Amino acid sequence: MLAKQRQEVILDEVRRTGAVQVGDLVLRLGVSDMTIRRDLDALARRGLVEKVYGGATSMIGRSTDEPGFEAKSVRQLAEKEAIARLAAEQVRPGTAIGLSAGTTTWTLARHLDDVNDLTVVTNSVRVADALQQRGRTDRTVVLTGGVRTPSDALVGPVAVQSLRSLHLDLVFLGVHGMAPRAGFTTPNLSESETNRALAEAAGRLVVVADSSKWSTVGISTIVDFAEVDLLISDEGLPTDARQVLAEHVELLLADQQHAEEEEQ
Numbered sequence: 001m002l003a004k005q006r007q008e009v010i011l012d013e014v015r016r017t018g019a020v021q022v023g024d025l026v027l028r029l030g031v032s033d034m035t036i037r038r039d040l041d042a043l044a045r046r047g048l049v050e051k052v053y054g055g056a057t058s059m060i061g062r063s064t065d066e067p068g069f070e071a072k073s074v075r076q077l078a079e080k081e082a083i084a085r086l087a088a089e090q091v092r093p094g095t096a097i098g099l100s101a102g103t104t105t106w107t108l109a110r111h112l113d114d115v116n117d118l119t120v121v122t123n124s125v126r127v128a129d130a131l132q133q134r135g136r137t138d139r140t141v142v143l144t145g146g147v148r149t150p151s152d153a154l155v156g157p158v159a160v161q162s163l164r165s166l167h168l169d170l171v172f173l174g175v176h177g178m179a180p181r182a183g184f185t186t187p188n189l190s191e192s193e194t195n196r197a198l199a200e201a202a203g204r205l206v207v208v209a210d211s212s213k214w215s216t217v218g219i220s221t222i223v224d225f226a227e228v229d230l231l232i233s234d235e236g237l238p239t240d241a242r243q244v245l246a247e248h249v250e251l252l253l254a255d256q257q258h259a260e261e262e263e264q
Contacts, residue, residue: 001029007039008077014049014056015212021055079210079234082254084108087172087208087232091115095169098198099127101153101191102174104208106130121166121201123154123194146194155190163197171202173223175209177216180244183225184209185218192220204229207249211236225249 001009006029013020025036040056043049049056083104088111091097099105101124109130112118119140122128128143144162146154173195175184184207186192199205199222207223211234225248232252237245245251 001031003039003042004077006031006035007043010036010039010043010056011048012076012212019052019055019057023054025055076210076212076234078256079212079236079254080104080107082234082256083208083210083232084111086252086254087206088112088115090206090230091118091170093117095119096121096167098122098163098166098168098171098201099124100171100173100195100198101127101149101151104210105172105174108172108208121163121168121198123159123163123198124152125154126152144194147190149188149191151188151191153188153191153194155188155194159194160197163194163201166201167203168201169203171198171205173199173205173207173228175207175213175222176218177213178207178209178225178231178245179215179217180225182217183221184223184228185216185221187218187220189220192218192222195222199223199227206230206232208232210234211238211241214238214241 009029010020010025022033022036026033040049040051044051044056080103084107087108091112093116096119099109099120099122106124106126109127112131113134117138120131121142123144123146125143128141131139131141144154144159146159147156149155176186178184186195205228207228209231214237225245228249230250230252231245232254234254234256237253242251
């Protein structure tokens, strides 16, 4: 197992239980305690865990916690790939779409190669870079201005103003969390305002969020469940979450195993 894969397993366990011990991880992953300690050091440097004697604990949970792009990019990799594949199927040639900042929307951007004659508006430098790497002549990428956040979103009055005059066929929105009373949320107030403006420009609004986002609540609501046309998540979404969400929004669940088989 590669270091990145081990670290994803460790992160999942920290999120599930709140803490991990080196000895337990050694047995589970079949590597030395020194290897586990190096993995924990790497995760701690990225601000994902807090190292303690004999293991590590979670640093996630406060409504204002905002992990950076690199920190989030190692989480739920297979789920994001499956969600991105399913989301890309919603995009038709010759349309104008919006992509918010985030690692799931960034993954989606890399799955849009088969869509011709596309105009994409985004407030993410990372997403814009991913879209322009192929040098497509049939693709227009519009990047809003703004102030960059820890998650590499461009936010603030400049971004909001540029979005308010637009009319997009489809907007894909990445979120920090989703919960019954709070709806779809973010830990950054400025990003919430910018994402809200992007959502308001949408003819059809699609949220892309893996199942780990359920019951996570950021300080600011972007949109309520009922304001979203479609939510694309993964099969790990709990049964109670599916029932609650299905009352308000169309729900599609990506099959992670099927996506992995297709990739092979």
